[in-house]
Amino acid sequence: MAHVSFDGGTVPLDDVQENPAKYARRLERTKVTPGFALCLCKPANASLRLVIRRYRSLFHLAGWPDDGHRHAPDCAFFKDPNRRPLPGSGDPKAAIVATPAGLNIRLDVSLTQREVRPDRGKPASPSGTRTSRRSATLLAFLQALWAAAGLHCWNGLATTRHWGLCNAQLLGELGDAIVNGRGAQDVLHVMRRYQEADRATINAEFDAFVAGLRNDSGGVTRGVLVGEIAEVAPTPYGHSLMLRQNPRKYYASTALVDHASKTWPHAWKALGDRAARIVAVLLVERTVKGHLRVVGLALMLCSSAYIPCDSIHEVAMANRLVAEHRSFEKPMRLAEGDDMLPDFVLRDTEPRTHIEVYGMNGMDSYEARKAEKRELRRQRGIPAVEWDIDRTELSTIALPPTVHSRAANLTS
Numbered sequence: 471m472a473h474v475s476f477d478g479g480t481v482p483l484d485d486v487q488e489n490p491a492k493y494a495r496r497l498e499r500t501k502v503t504p505g506f507a508l509c510l511c512k513p514a515n516a517s518l519r520l521v522i523r524r525y526r527s528l529f530h531l532a533g534w535p536d537d538g539h540r541h542a543p544d545c546a547f548f549k550d551p552n553r554r555p556l557p558g559s560g561d562p563k564a565a566i567v568a569t570p571a572g573l574n575i576r577l578d579v580s581l582t583q584r585e586v587r588p589d590r591g592k593p594a595s596p597s598g599t600r601t602s603r604r605s606a607t608l609l610a611f612l613q614a615l616w617a618a619a620g621l622h623c624w625n626g627l628a629t630t631r632h633w634g635l636c637n638a639q640l641l642g643e644l645g646d647a648i649v650n651g652r653g654a655q656d657v658l659h660v661m662r663r664y665q666e667a668d669r670a671t672i673n674a675e676f677d678a679f680v681a682g683l684r685n686d687s688g689g690v691t692r693g694v695l696v697g698e699i700a701e702v703a704p705t706p707y708g709h710s711l712m713l714r715q716n717p718r719k720y721y722a723s724t725a726l727v728d729h730a731s732k733t734w735p736h737a738w739k740a741l742g743d744r745a746a747r748i749v750a751v752l753l754v755e756r757t758v759k760g761h762l763r764v765v766g767l768a769l770m771l772c773s774s775a776y777i778p779c780d781s782i783h784e785v786a787m788a789n790r791l792v793a794e795h796r797s798f799e800k801p802m803r804l805a806e807g808d809d810m811l812p813d814f815v816l817r818d819t820e821p822r823t824h825i826e827v828y829g830m831n832g833m834d835s836y837e838a839r840k841a842e843k844r845e846l847r848r849q850r851g852i853p854a855v856e857w858d859i860d861r862t863e864l865s866t867i868a869l870p871p872t873v874h875s876r877a878a879n880l881t882s
């Protein structure tokens with residue numbers, strides 16, 4: 471269990487991440503002086519600084535820039551030195567740029583409208599090309615955010631991860647982020663994990679975010695919500711969506727819901743499947759009556775521990791890897807050409823083992839890519855576990871034994 475130190479005390483990192491309100495005042499003091507917290511994941515080297523980022527009234531910890539590789543491999547702030555940088559790193563025209571001050575994101579949706587526009591039931595349109603900078607879709611943004619926060623990796627220690635930790639790690643990355651030229655805190659709301667004790671604060675925080683969305687003669691401002699879908703239900707006028715972290719309803723046109731079900735069929739089909747989770751990014755407007763209308767969305771299928779997955783079979787594999795305490799990574803498809811990435815990489819074997827989940831057997835393009843990936847692995851001497859879902863049950867697939875004991879990881 472990793473500990474962090476600030477304000478004259480040492481506390482479990484999990485506790486800070488899951489209960490940000492409890493530590494707000496102490497982190498606020500520490501942010502002023504000395505300006506950083508310490509991560510104690512490596513007792514022998516207890517000097518790893520952590521950035522303290524404010525997100526509205528709360529404070530979240532993030533790794534010090536370029537320091538990720540110095541943390542213990544199972545520390546939440548560890549960043550694999552070999553990991554791929556965000557696409558467009560070093561390219562100022564990229565849609566998502568990681569800067570020492572935080573992420574700078576340009577979304578391909580407009581966050582302001584000068585005139586009130588009737589709901590046309592279509593996804594929000596791109597905001598023109600005022601600059602030559604590229605822009606990211608809502609899904610690309612969500613995936614990049616997940617990768618930046620390290621949520622695509624699993625350290626093999628815990629047996630589960632709930633929304634509170636995701637929220638803390640996302641906000642640690644987002645604290646000083648810029649979205650479409652504005653502070654992320656003004657335009658982006660990552661749902662808080664619902665806890666009865668914090669209900670009043672959580673609701674007040676959400677209400678303040680909604681109150682900041684304008685809809686009057688001066689125009690419409692939109693907000694971006696990140697949360698987990700609990701339910702989608704038909705209404706007389708379209709559909710309502712509910713997120714797991716808050717009982718509030720968001721209203722979407724049938725056209726938008728149809729678009730989502732066709733664009734992200736694997737996520738859509740997993741609705742109601744208790745083994746899976748569906749993380750959503752919603753672009754919302756406040757109606758004149760005060761309802762929240764969804765004008766754009768993207769869905770990301772995840773395992774029960776919020777590891778992104780491309781199919782329900784990958785969800786089953788990820789759930790098994792977590793249950794068996796494996797250390798692994800889901801390589802995120804963030805750029806063109808990333809379709810050659812393996813489905814998962816086991817980090818606790820030497821060399822690392824690729825895991826491939828084959829589901830669309832027989833399709834020519836799929837078979838060709840499968841053969842190409844096999845050949846690449848053969849040339850590079852990369853071992854692989856292959857699960858053909860048409861032929862075998864997941865339980866019959868043998869995984870290679872781990873070479874690093876967890877104790878070794880903790881002290882390395």
Ligand SMILES: [Zn+2]
Nearest residue numbers: 509511541545
């Ligand atoms: Zn650490």
